[in-house]
Amino acid sequence: MFRENDPPGKRARQSRLRSVFKRAIADVGVFSLLINILLLVVPLYLLQVYDRVLPSSSAETLVYLSAIAVLALAFLGFLDAIRAVYTQRVAATVDEKLGATTFAASLGAAALGAQYAGGLSPLRDLASVCAFIRSRGVAVLFDLPFAPVFLALLYLIHPVLFWLTLAGMALLVLLVVANQLAIGRNDALSAERSALASHAERVFARNAETLRAMGMVESAARVWGRHVADALVLHDRSASANAIFSGASRALRMMLQLAILGAGAWLVIEGQMTAGMIFASSLVSSRALQPLDQLIGAWRQIVDARRAWQRLEKVLAAQPAQQRKLALPDPSGAISVQDVFFMAPNAQPGTEPILKRLNFQIGAGEAVAIVGPSGAGKSTLARLLVGATQPTGGAVRIDGADLRSWDENQLGIHIGYLAQDVGLFPGSIAENVARLDAQADDAAIIEAARRAEAHELILALRDGYQTRIGPSGRTLSGGERQRIGLARAFYGNPRILVLDEPNTHLDGSGEAALEAVLAAARAAGVTTIVITHRPSIAAACDRVMLLRGGVIEAFGPSSEVLRQPSADKGAGKGVPAQQGTVVTGSFAPTIRAPGIRFGS
Numbered sequence: 001m002f003r004e005n006d007p008p009g010k011r012a013r014q015s016r017l018r019s020v021f022k023r024a025i026a027d028v029g030v031f032s033l034l035i036n037i038l039l040l041v042v043p044l045y046l047l048q049v050y051d052r053v054l055p056s057s058s059a060e061t062l063v064y065l066s067a068i069a070v071l072a073l074a075f076l077g078f079l080d081a082i083r084a085v086y087t088q089r090v091a092a093t094v095d096e097k098l099g100a101t102t103f104a105a106s107l108g109a110a111a112l113g114a115q116y117a118g119g120l121s122p123l124r125d126l127a128s129v130c131a132f133i134r135s136r137g138v139a140v141l142f143d144l145p146f147a148p149v150f151l152a153l154l155y156l157i158h159p160v161l162f163w164l165t166l167a168g169m170a171l172l173v174l175l176v177v178a179n180q181l182a183i184g185r186n187d188a189l190s191a192e193r194s195a196l197a198s199h200a201e202r203v204f205a206r207n208a209e210t211l212r213a214m215g216m217v218e219s220a221a222r223v224w225g226r227h228v229a230d231a232l233v234l235h236d237r238s239a240s241a242n243a244i245f246s247g248a249s250r251a252l253r254m255m256l257q258l259a260i261l262g263a264g265a266w267l268v269i270e271g272q273m274t275a276g277m278i279f280a281s282s283l284v285s286s287r288a289l290q291p292l293d294q295l296i297g298a299w300r301q302i303v304d305a306r307r308a309w310q311r312l313e314k315v316l317a318a319q320p321a322q323q324r325k326l327a328l329p330d331p332s333g334a335i336s337v338q339d340v341f342f343m344a345p346n347a348q349p350g351t352e353p354i355l356k357r358l359n360f361q362i363g364a365g366e367a368v369a370i371v372g373p374s375g376a377g378k379s380t381l382a383r384l385l386v387g388a389t390q391p392t393g394g395a396v397r398i399d400g401a402d403l404r405s406w407d408e409n410q411l412g413i414h415i416g417y418l419a420q421d422v423g424l425f426p427g428s429i430a431e432n433v434a435r436l437d438a439q440a441d442d443a444a445i446i447e448a449a450r451r452a453e454a455h456e457l458i459l460a461l462r463d464g465y466q467t468r469i470g471p472s473g474r475t476l477s478g479g480e481r482q483r484i485g486l487a488r489a490f491y492g493n494p495r496i497l498v499l500d501e502p503n504t505h506l507d508g509s510g511e512a513a514l515e516a517v518l519a520a521a522r523a524a525g526v527t528t529i530v531i532t533h534r535p536s537i538a539a540a541c542d543r544v545m546l547l548r549g550g551v552i553e554a555f556g557p558s559s560e561v562l563r564q565p566s567a568d569k570g571a572g573k574g575v576p577a578q579q580g581t582v583v584t585g586s587f588a589p590t591i592r593a594p595g596i597r598f599g600s
């Protein structure tokens with residue numbers, strides 16, 4: 001599972017889990033031992049009744065025996081209940097110990113690779129592992145080792161009965177293996193198709209308006225239906241095979257019981273056994289077979305839980321360890337990017353990096369615009385600058401310290417990030433602005449909204465700051481979302497602002513407001529990085545970086561990089577290039593800009 005040279009975080013996590021599982025295995029093992037011993041009560045009772053009570057006609061012995069048997073069975077029921085409650089607790093502990101790390105792993109699901117394609121997620125895997133621990137499937141696994149004990153008892157009663165049961169067991173094992181061979185592949189494929197269907201359903205539901213507007217509902221239903229139909233056909237095949245094998249195993253068990261009774265009667269006739277032994281051995285034999293039989297029923301669940309656990313273990317082992325990091329002094333906002341390159345996760349060998357060895361510095365309080373055509377890598381660079389993504393190589397430093405050495409909660413307070421696709425969280429606008437901080441100060445929320453020029457806009461909504469967003473709440477316009485996202489970025493007076501196309505949904509007045517916002521941030525000494533296709537916004541910054549094909553083509557004072565002072569007139573259409581602009585900066589080698597275009 002884990003090896004000697006594994007990182008310490010991985011080992012610590014594993015040892016925590018190991019101790020939970022070790023304890024649970026020991027405890028459930030003890031319960032199972034007692035339960036299986038008590039399962040002998042009925043066979044022993046029958047043996048005593050037929051061989052002792054009936055020949056002696058002693059009612060008193062019958063009463064005593066019955067009272068002891070009833071007590072023992074009540075204890076068995078109690079232990080069975082305790083075992084079930086205990087496994088629920090173990091499941092809750094696993095959930096609790098792994099929940100937060102698994103949640104974090106699920107947030108990065110896009111980078112988890114093929115094993116989590118098609119709608120699977122680490123959180124779903126954790127849920128199925130815990131559901132398995134809660135189920136009877138666990139009891140089956142713990143009862144299985146007692147089957148040989150019952151077999152040995154049968155041997156003591158009579159070897160013929162032992163061999164009969166053993167032959168029955170061998171046949172049952174053959175049935176389990178044949179069953180698995182028949183359903184295994186279809187089961188896996190069916191699960192894969194079901195996951196694809198639910199993924200398609202979620203994506204279609206998210207884009208329901210586009211589907212309706214463009215008359216794509218039927219086509220979408222066909223795409224979804226194809227996955228569902230495939231899953232159903234495969235599931236039907238494996239369920240039919242499973243039903244046949246279940247029926248066969250049931251018939252086999254009953255035949256075996258008959259054979260044990262028949263053989264017992266024959267042995268009694270031969271004088272090798274007593275009548276009581278017939279019934280006792282029949283019960284012991286069925287106890288020996290029961291775990292195997294239950295194993296067939298629970299097989300699918302056990303296999304699914306095992307697959308989920310293997311995936312989960314892999315992804316949790318890859319999660320960076322939560323180590324306590326030294327609290328560094330609050331940052332002034334100076335950024336330095338050294339030899340940063342970035343490859344897409346799961347990129348095929350030979351694929352070009354998205355960003356190719358970038359080197360630059362941004363001083364504290366400076367305002368920089370990043371411009372360039374679509375696909376140049378601007379949003380990727382923004383994500384690297386705020387630490388949302390780790391570079392494949394090189395380092396992003398804030399105040400000289402590598403982003404990886406900052407405590408992300410400490411640094412996060414000082415960073416305001418507005419992603420290109422503004423995602424608001426389920427909750428009120430106030431909660432969204434306050435970054436979900438339950439202790440947020442009202443004045444701080446209002447100040448952030450004011451700084452983002454969003455206060456009036458929010459007050460104009462019927463429920464103002466308490467307006468609920470999300471499935472049960474209000475749908476906001478693109479511009480409203482962007483302004484609230486901007487307010488969230490401003491919350492807590494961050495030292496660094498990274499805004500990825502903050503003006504996409506803004507109208508004229510919204511854009512003027514944004515320019516005022518940026519000017520205010522600049523005046524307040526906040527390091528501001530704006531990705532924009534608008535020349536007017538780029539011109540308002542100290543410097544402009546032109547990114548193309550993952551390479552910095554130009555980086556210098558905005559007046560030099562942007563050829564025309566009235567560049568905003570060409571917004572979105574492309575601005576003529578200043579041929580041969582010489583960019584001088586202390587941060588990068590002198591670059592000649594062959595052409596600058598805004599927009600794609």
Ligand SMILES: Nc1ncnc2c1ncn2[C@@H]1O[C@H](COP(=O)(O)OP(=O)(O)OP(=O)(O)O)[C@@H](O)[C@H]1O
Pocket residue numbers: 344345354372373374375376377378379380381420
């Ligand atoms: N996780 C990823 N996996 C694969 N490719 C990616 C990933 N992230 C980005 N890319 C690719 O990297 C390139 C740069 O993307 P990015 O979003 O950074 O461009 P951009 O300059 O912001 O474009 P736009 O102006 O259109 O937003 C694109 O070709 C994109 O498809």
